[in-house]
Amino acid sequence: MTDAYEAYRQKARSWLQSIESEFGREARRGLTEEQDLALGRRYQSAKYAAGYAGINWPEDFGGQGLSHIEKVIFESEEMKFGVPSVYFGISLGMPVPILMRYGPDKEFARERVIKALKGEEIWCQLFSEPSGGTDLAGLRLKAEQDGNGWRLNGQKVWTSWAHYSDYGVIVARTDPTVEKHKGLTYFWVDMKAPGVTVRGIKLAGGDSHVNEVFFDNVRVEDNQRMSPVGGGFAVAITTLMIERYIATDSGGFGPHLDLFVDLAKEVEINGRPAIEDGRIRSAIARNYAMRAGLDSITARAMLMMQAGMEPGPEGSLNKLVAVRSRQKLSELAIDLQGNSGMAFEPHAFVKEDWSASWLNAPTGRIAGGSDETLLNTIAERILGLPQDHRPDKGVPFNQIPA
Amino acid sequence: MSILLDEGQQAIATESRRIIDARENKAKALDLIEASGEYDAAWWDMCREQGWTAVALPEEAGGLGLGLVELGQVAVAVGAGIAGAPFLTSSFGVADALNRHGDQQQKARWLGLLASGDKIGAVAFAEGQNPLPTKPSVTFSDGKLSGTKPAVSAGLHADIAVVLAFDGTKSVLVSVDLSGVERQRINSFDNSRGTADLVFDDSPAELLQADDARRAALEILARQAIITAHEQVGGAEKAMLIARDYANTRKAFGQLIGAFQAVKHRIAELYGLVEIARANALHAAANADGPDLIKNAAAARIAATDAYDTSARDSMQLHGGIGVTWETGLHLHQRRTRTLALEQGNLLFWEDVLVNELAGEKA
Numbered sequence: 006m007t008d009a010y011e012a013y014r015q016k017a018r019s020w021l022q023s024i025e026s027e028f029g030r031e032a033r034r035g036l037t038e039e040q041d042l043a044l045g046r047r048y049q050s051a052k053y054a055a056g057y058a059g060i061n062w063p064e065d066f067g068g069q070g071l072s073h074i075e076k077v078i079f080e081s082e083e084m085k086f087g088v089p090s091v092y093f094g095i096s097l098g099m100p101v102p103i104l105m106r107y108g109p110d111k112e113f114a115r116e117r118v119i120k121a122l123k124g125e126e127i128w129c130q131l132f133s134e135p136s137g138g139t140d141l142a143g144l145r146l147k148a149e150q151d152g153n154g155w156r157l158n159g160q161k162v163w164t165s166w167a168h169y170s171d172y173g174v175i176v177a178r179t180d181p182t183v184e185k186h187k188g189l190t191y192f193w194v195d196m197k198a199p200g201v202t203v204r205g206i207k208l209a210g211g212d213s214h215v216n217e218v219f220f221d222n223v224r225v226e227d228n229q230r231m232s233p234v235g236g237g238f239a240v241a242i243t244t245l246m247i248e249r250y251i252a253t254d255s256g257g258f259g260p261h262l263d264l265f266v267d268l269a270k271e272v273e274i275n276g277r278p279a280i281e282d283g284r285i286r287s288a289i290a291r292n293y294a295m296r297a298g299l300d301s302i303t304a305r306a307m308l309m310m311q312a313g314m315e316p317g318p319e320g321s322l323n324k325l326v327a328v329r330s331r332q333k334l335s336e337l338a339i340d341l342q343g344n345s346g347m348a349f350e351p352h353a354f355v356k357e358d359w360s361a362s363w364l365n366a367p368t369g370r371i372a373g374g375s376d377e378t379l380l381n382t383i384a385e386r387i388l389g390l391p392q393d394h395r396p397d398k399g400v401p402f403n404q405i406p407a
Numbered sequence: 408m409s410i411l412l413d414e415g416q417q418a419i420a421t422e423s424r425r426i427i428d429a430r431e432n433k434a435k436a437l438d439l440i441e442a443s444g445e446y447d448a449a450w451w452d453m454c455r456e457q458g459w460t461a462v463a464l465p466e467e468a469g470g471l472g473l474g475l476v477e478l479g480q481v482a483v484a485v486g487a488g489i490a491g492a493p494f495l496t497s498s499f500g501v502a503d504a505l506n507r508h509g510d511q512q513q514k515a516r517w518l519g520l521l522a523s524g525d526k527i528g529a530v531a532f533a534e535g536q537n538p539l540p541t542k543p544s545v546t547f548s549d550g551k552l553s554g555t556k557p558a559v560s561a562g563l564h565a566d567i568a569v570v571l572a573f574d575g576t577k578s579v580l581v582s583v584d585l586s587g588v589e590r591q592r593i594n595s596f597d598n599s600r601g602t603a604d605l606v607f608d609d610s611p612a613e614l615l616q617a618d619d620a621r622r623a624a625l626e627i628l629a630r631q632a633i634i635t636a637h638e639q640v641g642g643a644e645k646a647m648l649i650a651r652d653y654a655n656t657r658k659a660f661g662q663l664i665g666a667f668q669a670v671k672h673r674i675a676e677l678y679g680l681v682e683i684a685r686a687n688a689l690h691a692a693a694n695a696d697g698p699d700l701i702k703n704a705a706a707a708r709i710a711a712t713d714a715y716d717t718s719a720r721d722s723m724q725l726h727g728g729i730g731v732t733w734e735t736g737l738h739l740h741q742r743r744t745r746t747l748a749l750e751q752g753n754l755l756f757w758e759d760v761l762v763n764e765l766a767g768e769k770a
Contacts, residue, residue, distance in 0.1 A: 266765055280766050290758035293765060294709040298683030301410060301690040308411040319682040326679055377668070383678055384671035388651050391666040 007311060010078060017079045020055055021086050024048070030087030030354060038212075042169060045089035049124025058122040059097075066105050067119040073250040074310050080252035087354065091214075095165050096121055098248045100128035100174040104193060107231040107240060117172065129170035129196065131161040131218060132241065136407075138163060139378050141176075141245075142186035142238055143397070143405075146220060148177035154227050155179075155192070157200075157220040163372075167203045167216040170196045176241045179234055181403040188402055189237035192229045199223070210364040211351050250310065253323040255299035257331030258369060259355060259362035262292055265338055268359075272341050279341055292334055299323050318387045325379040328369040335363035410686075410693045412476070419462075420480035426457060427488035433736045436489055439599040440742065444563055444592045446599045447491025454495060455524035459485075464502050468518030475630060475692035479637035483685075486641025486715075486747075489739050493600050493750065494527050496638070497561035500631045501528025501582070504569040508580055508615035508623060517567055517582075529565035529585070530631065531556035531605055532624050538752035539571070539624060545607060547572040547581050552612040555604050560750050562603035563590050570605075570612070571624045578620040583612040597742040600750075625760070629704035630695060632751040636688040636704075636711035639747050640681060643711070643718040646740045647677040650722040670725055677718045684714035705761035712748045712757075719744045 026032060028048040033041055052058045053067070060076040062068025069075075083090065101121045108114030120126040137143040146159030157177055167173065173194050180188035194201070200223035205213040232240040256262065266289060269280040279285050299322065306316035338359035339346040346360070353361040370376050384390040397405045412420065430453060439445060454460055463478040464470025471477075478499065485495060502521040505513055520526035534540045535557060545554035552572060559568070568583050588610050590603040617623035651674050654665030664670050687710045691703035719740040723730040730737050748754060 262765075270766065280762070286762040287758050289765060290705070290709055290761045291713075293761060294687060294706040294713075295683060297690070297703075297706040298687040298710050301686035302682065304690075305410050305686065308409060312411065319686070322679045322682060326683065377672070380672040380675040381668070383675040384665075388671075388674060388678060390651065390654060390671045390674065391663045393668065394662065394666060 010074060010311060013075055014078050014082060017057065017082045020057065021082055021088075024051060024088075025086055027051075028086075028088045030357075033087065033089055035352070041089050042092055045092045046124035048088055048090065049093055049122070053123045059118075062102070062105065062118075062122075066115055067122050072310075074307065077250050077252050077307065077310075084252055084254060087356065092127060092166055092169060093121075093124060095130055096128040096170070098251075099244050100130050100172070100193075102247050103174055103231065103240065103244050104128070106243075107191075108193070109228050109231065126171040127166060127169050129164050129167045129173040130244065131164055131167075131173045131175035131194070132244075133161065133163045135160060135162050139375065141241060142189065144176060144178065144189070146175070146177045147181075148179050148190060148192070148225070150179075151224070155225045155230075157192075157194070157223040157225055159220055161218040161220075162206075162216075164203075164216045164218050165214055167196065167218050168205060172196055173218075174231070174244065176237045178402065179237075182401050183235070184399060185397060185402045185405065186238040187235055189241070190230060190234050191232035191237035191240040192225050193231060194223065194225055194229065198225075208365075208368060210361070210368065212365075250306075250316075253299070253303050253320075253327075255296035255303070255323065255327050256356075257324075257327035257329070257366070259328075259331035259335060259366065260338075260357055260359060262289065262296060262334075264357065264359075265289060265292070265334060268338055268341060272343075274341075285337075285341070288334065288337055292330055295326060295330055299327060318383075321379065321383065321387075324369075324373065325376055325383075328366060329376065331362060332366035332370065335359045335366060339363060410689050412480070412689075416476055416480055419477050420483065423457070423459070423481045423484035424487065426453065427484045431488055433739070436491070436599075436739050437733065437736060439491070440596075440739070441598070443594045443598050444601070446494075446564065446601055450491025451494060451524070454485075459495060460498060460524035461522040463499060464518060464522045465506060468502075468506070468514065469522040470502075470518070475633050475695045476689070478634055479688060479692040482634045482637035483641035483644075486638035486643075487645040489642065489743055490638065491599060492564075493560045493746075494524075494564070496631055496634045496750070497530055497565065498524070498526075498528040499634060500530035500627055501565075501567055501569050503630055504530070504580065504615060504623075504627050505582060507627075508617045509582065510616070513582060513613060513615075520566075526566040527561060527564050529559050529561040529568045529605075530627065531559045531562065531568045532571040532628060533558075533752075538756045539621065539628065541578070541621065543571050543573045543578060545570060545572045547574045547579050547612060547614070550611060550613070551609040552581060552583055552607040553609055555606050557604045558593055558602050559605050560746075561601045562605050563592055563601040565601070568605060569615070569627070570607075571620065572612075578624075580615040580617050580620045580623055581612040582615055583607070583610055587611075595746070597746040600746055626700060628751055629700050632704045632708045632757070633688065633691045633695060635747055635751045636684065636691065636707040639711035639715040639744075640685045640688050642740055642743055642747070643677070643684060643714040644681045646715070646718040646722040646737070647674060647681055649737070650674055650677070650718075650725045653726055664725075673721050673725060677714075677721060680710070680714040680717055684710040687711070701760060702764045705757045705764070708751070708757045709754060709761065712744075712754050715740075715744045715747065 059068030061073045064070040104114050134144045148155045179190040200221040202219040204217045206215050207213045269285050272279045274282045306320050309316045349360050355361045459481045461470045462473050466472040498521050589606040593602045595602050657664050687707040691707040723737045
């Protein structure tokens with residue numbers, strides 16, 4: 006790490022320390038989600054004022070005009086403080102940068118971007134549907150021409166934070182008579198428009214940050230279109246690729262391994278300290294080796310970026326490997342506690358509570374690309390293995406058997 | 408040192424891979440399996456000609472003055488090609504021990520010869536199933552070594568060994584000229600490692616200077632383990648790529664077998680293990696002089712052993728019947744996985760060492 010970047014990290018860390026008592030993990034304990042969101046909006050605003058919002062975005066959109074290196078440095082530090090930034094992750098991660106790039110009206114886009122950076126407005130991303138998520142080009146929600154605009158009819162699902170969102174970006178089918186990925190168009194929508202209904206989905210872990218979103222004859226103007234008609238698939242892929250350099254967590258966004266070691270020192274197995282038990286020691290050692298490897302991959306990617314090089318594709322391993330291991334380690338941590346491991350605090354933080362980590366781990370293995378999808382990507386893009394058999398290739402969308 | 412390879416290090420990696428690829432000789436490797444007590448002499452000559460024996464030795468001793476990062480890159484290539492002998496690592500271990508714990512005379516006598524490859528070294532710490540005994544059964548007194556070090560890699564061919572022994576009150580490190588020492592050859596599933604029992608019988612030996620000999624031995628073992636981890640990464644990557652290439656060639660049910668997820672996902676999983684192991688190995692090599700040597704070496708060792716074991720195992724499985732034939736030679740990787748898993752301490756040993764470090768206990 007060069008001195009300038011190290012200085013940036015130090016500065017970011019001091020700022021985060023200065024706001025920790027107001028916005029950190031302890032300040033959030035016991036808050037309802039609404040209270041936590043309100044705190045999050047204030048945090049986002051403080052971040053904007055301090056120059057840590059939109060770090061790698063252009064200055065004329067309220068950003069700082071720095072590189073993605075500074076952004077990843079800040080986010081890596083920020084992750085340690087448990088601040089309420091989760092509500093803005095998707096908003097600022099994908100839809101808003103896309104608006105900046107493809108928004109047809111620059112003044113409008115600029116106003117939205119700055120409000121989003123300050124936490125005043127939130128954007129969601131309306132891609133997945135009941136009939137498919139991984140098969141992005143297979144979506145069915147219709148956009149039909151209506152005068153100089155469009156009418157949207159259909160349903161989206163798994164839309165994170167739609168219930169708090171002011172706007173969203175959406176991919177819709179404008180032509181069902183051509184191949185599936187050629188009949189899609191990309192728009193932004195007003196989530197408060199008539200005909201938009203948001204219904205929460207309670208997830209296995211008990212929380213409800215994702216939603217079903219219904220579109221019933223929702224009017225969209227043609228100037229809300231962000232791709233050529235029929236050119237939406239490319240923008241959708243760009244949306245998913247835009248966050249190429251993000252802060253990663255070799256703990257799979259679950260508890261740190263130190264917490265497991267501490268637990269193993271506290272409890273006993275058949276009257277002997279668990280930390281002396283070979284099974285536990287093996288689990289600790291294997292997890293450490295795996296996480297240390299992922300950390301080194303991340304550290305090398307940072308060095309490559311700083312040297313102006315493109316990081317290697319091995320960075321894509323993090324989510325696949327880390328979340329899976331977090332799931333198994335959380336199971337073991339619960340077992341280690343014996344019957345007392347059954348106690349559960351529904352509002353516990355995933356990063357410090359094994360039960361919360363374990364209950365929510367399945368979501369982590371599916372959201373943002375399932376394990377199986379990631380394995381396909383590694384096999385096909387990195388190793389050059391053949392694509393799966395795809396019977397819908399070259400077939401007009403409306404002739405694909407449903 | 409950075410974990411990002413610089414141009415020179417990159418060149419060493421590419422060049423050693425090129426040379427080893429050009430001289431790949433599967434027939435020779437297969438013959439060696441059935442030839443107890445032999446190694447690939449042409450392979451060893453190549454290592455010497457290329458200066459790989461000198462890479463990580465100090466310049467004043469005739470070495471190139473580079474470090475474990477560079478030797479590690481050679482080891483990756485060596486592992487991919489399945490080494491014809493274990494000497495690069497074992498001789499480095501001896502040179503490393505002499506360089507850190509030997510006196511001027513000992514260094515002057517041996518380091519140059521080890522750097523040129525004229526002499527071969529063996530490291531004899533393990534006894535039975537214990538890679539690093541707390542009270543070795545081999546004893547050292549009045550400048551004489553007695554007892555047996557079993558199954559020492561390179562022991563059959565080595566000219567000098569560094570031995571962990573017991574002097575009646577504590578562990579000591581000694582170096583011993585093997586010219587008059589009896590070696591009992593051991594037939595192995597992976598012949599060409601020169602595995603032999605070293606039988607010391609009042610053998611003249613010289614004390615090396617180490618305040619805590621067991622700790623010194625652990626650190627020597629750790630630096631060797633980092634090299635072996637690189638070798639395992641090379642082998643693991645090669646076995647994975649062989650499987651990948653086969654899956655891109657072989658057809659069944661009207662398509663390449665690589666199109667079946669049962670096949671492609673298994674290969675993708677191997678890629679993950681290889682890259683995690685590579686990152687650990689490189690991190691350990693780049694920080695070998697830092698305070699976390701033991702922790703890093705243990706992580707490198709664990710990840711690399713896991714990667715090579717799984718890659719060789721799955722590569723054979725993915726080939727189907729052809730994978731288990733003698734001639735295809737995938738069993739060369741299978742055999743080598745176990746040898747490398749045992750040399751420099753097994754997984755069980757390193758797991759314990761690592762957890763001792765993490766839990767704040769003494770190793």
